[in-house]
Amino acid sequence: MSAVWVWVENRGGEIIAVGKEAIGAARMVADELGEDLVGIVFGHNVAGIATAAFDLGCDEVIGCDDETLDKSRIEAVGPLLVAQIQEHEPAAFIIGGSTRGRDVAAWVAADLDLGVVTDAVALEVDGDVVKATRPVYAGKLLATAFTKGSTQIVTLRSRAFPQAESTGNSGSADWIDAVVDEDDIPTKVVGFEGKGNTVSLTDASIIVSGGRGVGGPEGFEPVRELAGVLGAAVGASRAAVDAGWIPYDHQVGQTGKTVSPDLYIANGISGAIQHQAGMRTSKIIVAINKDGEAPIFKLAHYGIVDDLFKVLPALTAEFKKRL
Amino acid sequence: MKVVVCTKQTPSTTAVFSVNNGAVSWEDSGGKPNVVNPWDEYAVEEAIRVKENHGASQAIALTMGTPDSQEALKTCLAMGCDEAILVSDPSFAGSDTLGTARILAAALEKIDGAKVVIFGKQAIDGDTGLTPVQVARKLGWTPVTYVSAIKEIKGHTITLERLLEDGKETVTTDLPVVISVVKEINEPRYPSFMGIRKANRATIPTWSAADLNISGGVGAGASQADWSHVYAIPAREGSVEIIEGDSVEEKVAALVDKLFEEKVI
Ligand SMILES: Cc1cc2nc3c(=O)[nH]c(=O)nc-3n(C[C@H](O)[C@H](O)[C@H](O)COP(=O)(O)OP(=O)(O)OC[C@H]3O[C@@H](n4cnc5c(N)ncnc54)[C@H](O)[C@@H]3O)c2cc1C
Ligand SMILES: Nc1ncnc2c1ncn2[C@@H]1O[C@H](COP(=O)(O)O)[C@@H](O)[C@H]1O
Numbered sequence: 001m002s003a004v005w006v007w008v009e010n011r012g013g014e015i016i017a018v019g020k021e022a023i024g025a026a027r028m029v030a031d032e033l034g035e036d037l038v039g040i041v042f043g044h045n046v047a048g049i050a051t052a053a054f055d056l057g058c059d060e061v062i063g064c065d066d067e068t069l070d071k072s073r074i075e076a077v078g079p080l081l082v083a084q085i086q087e088h089e090p091a092a093f094i095i096g097g098s099t100r101g102r103d104v105a106a107w108v109a110a111d112l113d114l115g116v117v118t119d120a121v122a123l124e125v126d127g128d129v130v131k132a133t134r135p136v137y138a139g140k141l142l143a144t145a146f147t148k149g150s151t152q153i154v155t156l157r158s159r160a161f162p163q164a165e166s167t168g169n170s171g172s173a174d175w176i177d178a179v180v181d182e183d184d185i186p187t188k189v190v191g192f193e194g195k196g197n198t199v200s201l202t203d204a205s206i207i208v209s210g211g212r213g214v215g216g217p218e219g220f221e222p223v224r225e226l227a228g229v230l231g232a233a234v235g236a237s238r239a240a241v242d243a244g245w246i247p248y249d250h251q252v253g254q255t256g257k258t259v260s261p262d263l264y265i266a267n268g269i270s271g272a273i274q275h276q277a278g279m280r281t282s283k284i285i286v287a288i289n290k291d292g293e294a295p296i297f298k299l300a301h302y303g304i305v306d307d308l309f310k311v312l313p314a315l316t317a318e319f320k321k322r323l
Numbered sequence: 324m325k326v327v328v329c330t331k332q333t334p335s336t337t338a339v340f341s342v343n344n345g346a347v348s349w350e351d352s353g354g355k356p357n358v359v360n361p362w363d364e365y366a367v368e369e370a371i372r373v374k375e376n377h378g379a380s381q382a383i384a385l386t387m388g389t390p391d392s393q394e395a396l397k398t399c400l401a402m403g404c405d406e407a408i409l410v411s412d413p414s415f416a417g418s419d420t421l422g423t424a425r426i427l428a429a430a431l432e433k434i435d436g437a438k439v440v441i442f443g444k445q446a447i448d449g450d451t452g453l454t455p456v457q458v459a460r461k462l463g464w465t466p467v468t469y470v471s472a473i474k475e476i477k478g479h480t481i482t483l484e485r486l487l488e489d490g491k492e493t494v495t496t497d498l499p500v501v502i503s504v505v506k507e508i509n510e511p512r513y514p515s516f517m518g519i520r521k522a523n524r525a526t527i528p529t530w531s532a533a534d535l536n537i538s539g540g541v542g543a544g545a546s547q548a549d550w551s552h553v554y555a556i557p558a559r560e561g562s563v564e565i566i567e568g569d570s571v572e573e574k575v576a577a578l579v580d581k582l583f584e585e586k587v588i
């Protein structure tokens with residue numbers, strides 16, 4: 001057997017949330033296998049990221065600091081990873097399931113003829129095999145899956161695993177050279193428009209959502225006010241998005257975002273199967289709906305059967321008092 | 324230049340699943356248990372637009388699947404694709420994404436003049452989102468995923484906007500290209516009456532393994548991933564606790580107590 005690797009996804013000089021979650025999950029896998037944990041740190045000006053990866057529990061770091069890796073282009077990242085995996089044959093490679101993380105998994109697996117289990121929500125080690133539990137068929141069923149090749153590749157659902165915490169560990173990284181020249185990369189990043197600092201749905205630990213029951217665009221005001229007090233992100237059902245009351249980025253569900261916050265508060269959402277597909281792995285679900293028979297109550301842990309226009313302002317006031 | 328859209332037939336979003344001895348089956352009370360993968364509708368629409376707005380000579384829909392996947396391809400024809408091709412062979416059953424990628428890549432190599440290949444961002448059955456990049460690798464073409472706009476195709480250069488967690492990235496790259504698209508890219512059209520008639524009359528060619536030059540293993544035997552253990556989601560323990568009270572204030576105070584106890588605030 002050989003080491004467990006983890007993709008230390010970083011941006012703007014920091015390890016992003018799914019990267020920290022991946023380190024936490026990979027540390028557990030490495031300990032169960034009795035192997036070292038190797039952090040893979042690629043980017044430009046990433047000395048600090050390597051230090052942070054040690055601190056979060058990596059035993060070793062393989063780093064590459066190169067301008068071509070600055071924008072995480074897969075054509076720069078992929079070949080370097082493939083070469084490294086061929087050389088070291090890690091037992092497992094754990095990757096946070098961000099958009100860029102999925103590309104990394106797909107590229108490496110295609111080039112090395114390896115399998116991938118995507119979107120894991122739980123991991124266990126059985127002998128030498130890393131078994132992942134993941135939702136399939138839009139979250140309507142679960143599967144326990146594993147891969148057969150020499151390196152087991154797993155991507156993780158955002159927020160399904162706790163972030164690794166500081167251990168005080170330190171070390172010096174093994175710095176390697178990039179293998180692709182800028183001239184050989186056809187894709188050029190010519191612009192980037194950041195999102196600003198609104199809480200993204202997939203990273204949020206609390207989500208307050210509104211559905212058709214909010215009645216119109218202005219019905220999202222009490223939803224936003226509660227979200228503001230809780231530092232939460234605002235979600236929506238497709239019915240509310242289709243009605244044009246709130247932009248599509250807020251849609252939770254099978255054809256929207258898949259989220260797993262600690263707390264999901266559904267307001268005026270009936271709980272259609274497609275909505276459930278996107279939020280059923282939330283830790284605590286609260287439903288506020290005036291219809292006590294709404295299907296959302298089958299999934300919810302706590303419910304209030306009442307008018308959301310009365311409940312939400314009262315809830316906001318109560319939290320303001322107590323937070 | 325031709326544009327090809329790869330689309331999969333998947334269970335409908337309202338399908339109800341059951342698992343018996345590890346075998347998954349589904350039914351839909353609406354009578355339409357299988358559909359064009361909902362994420363692929365955006366890919367089909369975009370392929371038609373590449374033809375309409377960027378001068379592609381043909382938009383072709385390509386599916387690897389069982390013979391009944393013809394139904395999904397007919398929807399693509401009805402929407403406005405010029406041609407549809409089904410790639411189907413008993414030996415393909417049980418392919419993982421890599422096997423699927425090898426098959427699709429071999430089919431794409433057979434389509435002369437294909438320069439832009441469009442995928443949905445993921446299929447709602449396996450939900451992996453791996454296939455687009457893997458097809459690109461098998462073809463040796465450039466992959467660009469999560470595309471939210473095709474801004475320009477000029478000579479051999481394409482300009483694309485991608486939607487990532489932290490913002491929108493604009494990239495240029497060279498043709499041929501494999502892209503996967505997100506919902507923001509367009510509003511898929513409904514099949515027209517004429518389109519439906521045309522689709523119903525169309526004969527869809529089927530390519531089998533013997534028609535393709537596939538390199539590498541396909542089918543269940545070559546699959547690198549084991550998914551055999553599929554099961555229903557265990558029912559949530561306990562049922563909902565409906566918070567009662569004489570006034571809204573009383574109810575919310577009781578709810579907030581619970582949420583602090585659960586340590587989710
Ligand atoms: C292909 C496809 C994909 C889909 N994908 C998604 C998806 O990704 N996400 C998604 O959400 N849906 C999706 N849907 C749609 C889904 O089927 C439902 O139509 C949708 O989720 C319903 O939204 P809703 O719960 O807000 O509306 P409704 O079902 O109309 O429910 C509104 C609820 O609000 C309650 N209510 C009304 N007024 C008040 C009030 N004043 N106070 C308290 N409660 C009130 C009502 O009792 C009712 O339960 C999809 C559908 C299809 C066909
Ligand atoms: N069997 C198939 N035939 C054609 N296209 C497919 C097939 N499987 C997957 N795809 C395409 O690949 C995308 C991603 O699928 P997946 O990797 O399975 O989540 C889908 O949205 C389709 O565009």
